[in-house]
Amino acid sequence: MLDDLFARLQRDAFGGHRLDRHGRGGEREETTKAYEFGDPFHLDLKGTLTNALLRDENAPAALGSRRAAGDRAIRLTPDDFEVYRSEQLTRTATVLLVDMSRSMLLRGCFLAAKKVAVALDTLIRTQYPRDHLTVIGFAYYAREIRPGALAELTWHGYEYGTNLQHGLLLARRILARQAAANKEIVVITDGEPTAHFENGQVEFSYPPTRRTIQETLREVQRCGREGITINTFMLERSRALAEFVAHMTKLNRGRAFYATPERLGEYVLVDFVGRRTRNVT
Numbered sequence: 001m002l003d004d005l006f007a008r009l010q011r012d013a014f015g016g017h018r019l020d021r022h023g024r025g026g027e028r029e030e031t032t033k034a035y036e037f038g039d040p041f042h043l044d045l046k047g048t049l050t051n052a053l054l055r056d057e058n059a060p061a062a063l064g065s066r067r068a069a070g071d072r073a074i075r076l077t078p079d080d081f082e083v084y085r086s087e088q089l090t091r092t093a094t095v096l097l098v099d100m101s102r103s104m105l106l107r108g109c110f111l112a113a114k115k116v117a118v119a120l121d122t123l124i125r126t127q128y129p130r131d132h133l134t135v136i137g138f139a140y141y142a143r144e145i146r147p148g149a150l151a152e153l154t155w156h157g158y159e160y161g162t163n164l165q166h167g168l169l170l171a172r173r174i175l176a177r178q179a180a181a182n183k184e185i186v187v188i189t190d191g192e193p194t195a196h197f198e199n200g201q202v203e204f205s206y207p208p209t210r211r212t213i214q215e216t217l218r219e220v221q222r223c224g225r226e227g228i229t230i231n232t233f234m235l236e237r238s239r240a241l242a243e244f245v246a247h248m249t250k251l252n253r254g255r256a257f258y259a260t261p262e263r264l265g266e267y268v269l270v271d272f273v274g275r276r277t278r279n280v281t
Helices: 045-057 061-068 102-106 109-127 149-150 164-178 210-225 238-251 261-274
Strands: 017-022 029-032 082-090 092-099 131-137 141-144 181-189 196-198 201-204 228-234 255-258
Touching: 017 196, 017 255, 029 238, 061 109, 061 149, 082 201, 082 228, 082 238, 092 164, 102 109, 102 255, 109 261, 164 181, 164 228, 181 201, 196 210, 196 238, 210 238, 228 238, 238 255
Parallel strands: 092 131, 092 181, 181 228, 228 255
Antiparallel strands: 017 082, 029 082, 131 141, 196 201
């Protein structure tokens, strides 16, 4: 059910994510190819000279007579150059939006989301240091969470409400400061939005008002215009949440997945690592 979360990674010059195509910026492969403009110049000297010699042997007879006269120079042309392939690497900036509303606590989802946040932060810091990760918790309003504080997160002091609009707004501003070509927002939630900012004040209502849904979807559209992909992990099978996420996914062209708290880490982390599998063609 879970497709690759980072299946749409675009080309980027540097980073830690392997892609299933070749390009610049990655480790050198043992296979070779004809040089093309823009390739890293990892020259295969033996292959290059062989290409020149083979071309020279197939040249017109006039050139052959010149070789017989003692001219043994190897003349290279641009088509002779052979280079080693290299893996294409990419860099990703990710914002993890964790729903911290009271319903997440009552349904046992908060601990699973907290574990994913800690694990994803550790994974990126240790294995993909060129990547950027920000964690934002959102309930009545959204706030950035320092990586060092992830393990100590508790539900105490958090309010009612699911202010996804504010979470997306903060995520979009953070990603705007990142130079990575690939920008992702990962949302973990168990309910549709029930709050949004209006004239500097939080408006909360359950069931959610049409105004809250509209303002949240406007922020989704802004993310799309800025090239930010939103991937949503739903921890509840409610019809209202499914309909809202379907609309959000259609607007943003992101992805939506249903996951259980027991397997949330598997869904997010295994897929995150899976995009780094080496595939040489």
